[in-house]
Amino acid sequence: MVTVSGFEQARLEDQYAGVIERPLAQRLIAPGVVIAILGYLVICFFAFDVPGVLNKARMDMAQLYALDSYAHKDHAKLSFRKADEGFELSLEGTRRARYDTPPAWFQSNGAESRIDLAGDGIVAFDGQSIVTYTHPDYDEPFRFRVGGGDYPVYLGSVTPEWLGDSGKQIDARPSLYSRIWITRSKIEVHRYENGWENFWFGFNSPLSGMSIGQLTSLAMSSDRIEPEMSNLSFIASEFWNNPEWQHGDIFYALLQTLIMAVVGTLVAGIIALPLAFAAAANVNPLRGVRFGLRRIFDFLRGVDTLIWSLIFIRAFGLGPLSGTFAIIFTDSGTFGKLFSEAIENADRRQAEGVQATGASPIQKYRFGVFPQILPLFVSQMLYFLESNTRSATVIGALGAGGIGLKLLETMRTRQDWENTAYIIVLVIGLVILMDNMSGWLRRKLIGDTEG
Amino acid sequence: MALVNAFNASPHLAEIEKDYERVARQRTTYTFLLLLVCTISIFGGFYVAEEANSGSFWGGLSSFWDYPYDIFAGAYERGWGLFSLAAKYFPYLVETINIAIVSTLIGFFFSSILSFFASRNLMTNSLVVMVVRRFLDVTRAFPELVIALLLVLIFGPSPLAAIMAVTFHTIGALGKLFSESNENADMKAVEGLRSVGANWVEQMRFGILPQVLPNFFSYALLRLEINVRASAILGFVGAGGLGAELKMVVDWNYGADIFVIILMLVCAITAIDYFSSWVRHKLVGATGTL
Known part of the structure; x- marks a missing residue:
């Protein structure tokens, strides 16, 4: 234990006035902010009528829904x-x-x-x-x-x-x-x-209720259940076309959502790249053009993906194509902004060095600026890939198709909660997978530096 | 030194050049492959999306401007009446923003606490770290819309559903960023506090928190903007706010109302965006932190 003598303490207090004993006004800031926030939350608590809503809440329904998601009746x-x-x-x-x-x-x-x-x-x-x-x-x-x-x-x-x-x-x-x-x-x-009933095979399928051992011996056996196909492909098709769980349809929908996210992010990045150069102050000397581009980025970003998807659904109909365009539009704005900021923050000296060797303006940016910002581009695109997977699910539910729409369908019937639970598990799995994959790719491509 | 030696010894030069060419060729191959993969996924993706879409791309292209035109025409007809519409929808905008602020605040509270348990350098029990991290992963991956839909079924249409849904997601999203910034914190302060006998809570409170708090605030402000969008979207499934109104006028095809609501939403989001990036700049002195 360190002990401080009275004299030493007096000297310290004198030297660091306002550190050991802070002024009252300063000490009141933190509690004041906390009290203000709590007051705000209390006001919101009543403004949103939380007690009333909780009173009317159908907890019995919630219990039944929850039960139905993991049990069958x-x-x-x-x-x-x-x-x-x-x-x-x-x-x-x-x-x-x-x-x-x-x-x-x-x-x-x-x-x-x-x-x-x-x-x-x-x-x-x-x-x-x-x-x-x-x-x-x-x-x-x-x-x-x-x-x-x-x-x-x-x-x-x-x-x-x-x-x-x-x-x-x-x-x-x-x-x-x-x-x-x-x-x-x-x-x-x-x-x-x-338990989930008939998860593997439909209720009316001849394979319903068979154990793994029975299935294996069936797959090995040469007596065909269906004359047209081998038993193994029959088993696979019975599983894939299970009428209650619709594995095939659901995986196709999952693929559509993935396509919306991947294509949307890639195309948005490709569109944003040249625009970002044109909007960067150290590349483009025309102030008016830069200002215009910046406002376009703001507009594209400010109109949410959802609103873009509403507009595209009117034009292209319901489906993943509309969702893809919605993501492209929003993210072109986001990437345009982020990329142009990155270009402006790039180190000038490398570009100058390249210029000193007699490079043309295009070569100057290609070899002097581009290599600096490429890791950042890739990193941000990968980062958005994961968040776009989630937004693709959301806009899908509101009309753009894919797994989101499937999810909404199962929820609307209010009976197929086991299917809802299944899709939720798949969506969470996909998002976590994308998250890990993008993290892994980021590390692989650009080393350990984040963002 | 190695470089100088290599230049002096001329036989090595040919070897280095060969190596360089090999590496360069390899890079070109990789770049080419990457471009190929990207091209294939873009065109293949478009093909699949086009097949699955109910309308076609080329068919829709000609009618692309119809809907925006309808909206603008509706707004133009209304003239000065747009201002009274804006006044009518303003309370809903306030509600949406309030939903976002409340969920960001509550999410901030829980995620900042959880983040300390999810940081490897602060929590010695690796089981706790793993459990908390998986929990954060799941809350982050859970689509907000699903939670909001479920809660709307239970609570009926109410902003509470949106608040809970957005809060849940915010905990996961902020928790991850917070724990990363905890792991980058300087541990010397913690060691100093430990040496004078501070307990774990005191070490965190006085050793880590002052270092990471500006980062925490910066991330939370970024979240606020995302949450305003999210709470507007959740209105579409009946969770209150401007989104619910937007859904109604979109369904009824009221051009002027759609125009006003979208404009208000865009202005609010852009304003919050600029405000938050200004404050973040003051807090951490750098832009572009994600």
Whole structure:
């Protein structure tokens, strides 16, 4: 520990007045700024009506959406009018995905049917008029009288919070993973299970539900499922054309987004390069031209990519071409500005040195200035490549096609959250990949110097 | 020295020349290959994009000016009424800018804290560094639009959705830049503080923060401009502000209104851009820092 004598301390305080004990006004700046910012945030908190919005927020919907993004839902439905047909078992309740052979969670002996809700117990229907629900936490099973053209009746007395009985319908949700819903005309049981169903092959595909081992032996086997193609290409095409997950379409859309970003960035760089030279004060002596170009850059940049894409969509129609042009326009402005600043900051001496050897003006810039700023150009273009991948997704969602549009489609239906989650994962993966690749290329091409 | 020796010893000269020519040839090949790759990706990309587009490029070229012409014609007809339109949409512009400022402030707060945990020179626990970095990667890569859309479904149309979405992305974007600037900071101050017994928080507060704060502010100002654009875009999916109004008038094709809103947006973005680059110049004394 260093100790300072009283005399030494007095000397230090005298020598560095205002360092050890700062003046009051200076000391108040930082807390003052913090208080001002907090005040501003509080004002905004009420101006944006945050409490009201949070009050009205549909957290139950959020929970369901979240659940649907990683789990799939099976329906078991019995309609009393067609009671003799028994329970109809399907994935997500669609007619396209009906189970022909009952899954393991469903048992029926003709009259009585049992649905196993895993951790939430067992629902049984006697085929006549009584539904019995056995919950693991309750000794007494819950019994309901149903059918006969009447509203369902709860026969027990214990009513847990999750059991809704409106007199006209019974709606029981013992946990997020299951729901028993009985009305005058039907019994419907929903059953969630974790995991993405049919991710590899469609529900109606002959390959649905096969294990990797089965697939391998199938690929090796010479008995063809489809006479026209080998089993291996059949497996590949079944995966690629999976109707529920649309892997092929989604990867094509991803490619379109990538094209928008790559082509947009490259072309913008090529357009901006000569313009940047013309807008640099140390290259172009004409003040008027420089001023004009600078304002054009500002305009191109200020009109956001989104607004450009709106204009191009009107002209060229919906699709990635319009998105590409939108990126080209915005980024020509950005690159024009950045490049011209870089040219102005370039070291004059190299250009002078080249000039001294009798070089023509073009040679002077080619050999004296260009090599200095090239690394900066490349670095900035690579940097924008990554951010353009993200903007291409965004403008894609608003009409320019590609993966953004696919994403929006899945979100609009509000049912296919598993597809939404899949696309989000792919987009994040693509952006991170572009980020790493551009960083790697930057280091490879121009060494460790950043920007 | 080596160079002088090489010049004195003439047999080496031929060898050097040969080496030089080999390197030059290699460079030309690489340049040529790079140009080839760029050309192929541009033309191939255009071809694919053209195929996937609903309208064609050449068909659209002739009608390219139609839409801007419509907008300008609508604006011209309105005449002086444009000023009253500007007054009508001004509060929405203020809302958009407020969304951007609030999200930049909140994002700045969280990312500046996280950045210390994501810097290898400041955080000795490499597991923490890795986890925080991956978290920042994901928040940065997550498209704002997706978060805003989800939140609009949950909250209903509200600026809160835009604020949360933009904040989330800002944390990732600023966090990365901040941690890079932390890693470039001079560690001598930290060592000095450690030698007099300062704890980790004190080392960061008095050793690193004063060095990096101007950089932090500079990056945050740059972010502010990007966030104004982002919050305007998010209005398109119902997250409030000028974007929501723009979407409405675009759908209804009100030329004058579109003109006024775009003009206001461009002016606001350009003004913030100039303001932020002026302040940044004062702060770090250099332009072009990305």
